[in-house]
Amino acid sequence: MAAKISNKRKAAVPKGQAPKHKRQRTTEDDQPTTNKGKVVISAGALAWKEASLPDRLDDYEGFFGLEEIENVEVVRDGASGNLSFRSQPVDEPLTSQPEKAVEGQDEWAGFSDTEHAAVVSKGSKKSKSANGAGEANIKGSKVKKAKAKDDKTASTFAGLEGSGTKSQLGKEADISAWRALNLSPDSLAALSRLGFSKPSAIQRAAIPEILAGHDVIGKASTGSGKTLAFGIPILERYLELRHKRSVDNKAPLALILSPTRELAHQLGKHLTALCSNGDSLFENPTIATLTGGLSVQKQQRILKHADIVIGTPGRLWEVMSSGQGTMDAIKQIQFLVVDEADRLLSEGHYKELAEILDALDRETHTADGNEGDDQAASSGEASEPKHFRQTLVFSATFDRGLQLKLGGKNKSGGELMSNKESIEYLLAKLRFREEKPKFVDVNPIRQLAQGLKEGLIECTGPEKDLYLYALLLLHPNARSLVFTNSIDAVRRITPLLQNLGLPAVALHSGMMQKARLRSVERFTQSASGKAASSSILVATDVAARGLDIANVGLVIHYHLPRAADTYVHRSGRTARAGQQGSSILICGPEEVGGVRRLVAKVHARSASAQDEGATESAKQGYYIRTLDIDRRIVSRLRPRAALAKQIADITIAKEKHHKQNDFFRDAAEELGVEYDSEEMDREDSGKRGRGSKRKGKEREAREVSKGEAMAMKAELKSLLTQRINVGVSEKYLTGGGLDIDELLRQRESGDGGAGFLGGTGSLGLE
């Protein structure tokens, strides 16, 4: 029944038009109709009151509350059998809330081709009272309805239709395991619809502390649900205050800071999925994601109407600092969330964040009615502490110094901080309202997800491309993320893999925002718009943090991560939310030492590393395994990989030359001189010195004629159609790939010592 109500309401709002104000209800369910002094009114809109329950009822049969209504006539339509209710008109709190129309409002529907620089997510609404309409008991003129608490809650919610993300919706869950957290029925309904049957460890530990009003520092492995650990309490506060908040002069409730644009968009999407669960739950908070692209002025207007603001510090500071009244509005936030905190607080990122923090504290609301205290005064609230906002800080790691390079000049760098150090560091940088914020570390031993398997491939530097290709071929059905340390490497490797017929896309900070979003979209979706099972994202560390892409099965470190925390976050893109995944480092002989140190740092504090008597290499071997890809497979792949690389180099060199020419031509034009590109080339070729070898190669590559390039492409095409003839393994490479799970199982069971890739023994290769 609840679903029916919501559907009708939805249909009554034409596409593209803002949903109507509650007072302007148009559906037959909701339209109050005057009838002899009373009006016909929907069950959801009646003035339900909490009914007192006898103590002995306890939690009987899943009820944890009854609501009742008096002076209601229940009328049954003879023809349809439908019930309707007649009552005096009531002034529901929600009815006094006009539409939160937002100028320039966009509906965020995931990563797309359109520029979504400021995205406002906002759905339709409904007060909680509609939920129980289907269970209404009628006792004379007194109607009671139950608020289900346990299993029944799930089945009640199961009838509703949602609009959240497809991957998460569709399987309403029994949410009784959330009961201990004392969440509102609306939040429980939202979680049920997401299919989240129980809180993760960090959610179970952090949510009560946040709900109790504490500042919280939360630390938990990658992919363990930190977003909802702060998202749910924000939703709870929103639901609690939604009727009290002034619509005309509404300040944001929460400000969430994210280190990257992709993560900011993802946070917006994740919270929208939590908060926009169909028409029939509650009026959704307005979520604005500010990350650059749209005009600052437009974002300032959007920000003024948002309940939750998510942004990267740079753009957010621009929007805050140049607006009129924007600063005052944002100073009233009740939650400041610093996600991926160590990254945001690291050198290089901290400046803008510090400016935001300074601004938030300047003329902060104070208890004694100083400037900026209007809201507290007008709402008649008791005096607030100086910083009345709660600060919530989350990350999987807290690193001592991201700028210190692992295995580089400063050998002590890249270490992960102990909990004590993390707290001291955060206390020094952030302004908590409590002297001692609650530190919630649900996994002090392990930052990496439980389901993660770690491996290492050793090869020479020039062979890295070849081994990368082999590794990807051996994982034909995995969604794979390849991390490099430079934009140039992404630019080089992506076309190389594409030439080899692999579905690779690039992501780095030098790309336009639109292209960045498109890459992530392509990585997650196939051409038909369906979830892509196998695709490859070649990225810099811009993709290392926080990105929650479902079913990434393999993370490859083409370059050794520069610090231990980067290793943790990169590897954390797989094995998320309790799933399995592999993280494999490709390293040259000179890098092996660095890898060993890295592994030691990441796993230093885990239980088995403390095993007495274990040698250092045994401890490392326990965590990370050297993989022996069958050299015969690799050598057969060599000609095609070399040719693909050559073709990629030619394309890149030609493109670079075109761009350079354009640049010089423009500059010459501005100066009013003539530009002769051939003369420049001649001069260039005569030069010797640093980089001249590379330049020579580039020149050679760009001088390859169109015909020659075409011939090379044809040759590569023919090579790619040939089977790799290495005995039995040929069927794996050409017929759908090696069964990597099987190989991983062998590794786990300690079978054969052949390594989990390309080991010949158990596969029966000749």
Ligand SMILES: Nc1ncnc2c1ncn2[C@@H]1O[C@H](COP(=O)(O)OP(=O)(O)OP(=O)(O)O)[C@@H](O)[C@H]1O
């Ligand atoms: N209670 C839950 N039950 C099942 N899945 C959940 C639950 N909470 C969150 N998830 C899912 O788990 C995945 C990981 O969550 P999230 O992105 O919040 O992880 P994280 O801890 O922030 O990771 P990272 O450290 O990499 O940023 C998401 O897809 C999310 O939808």
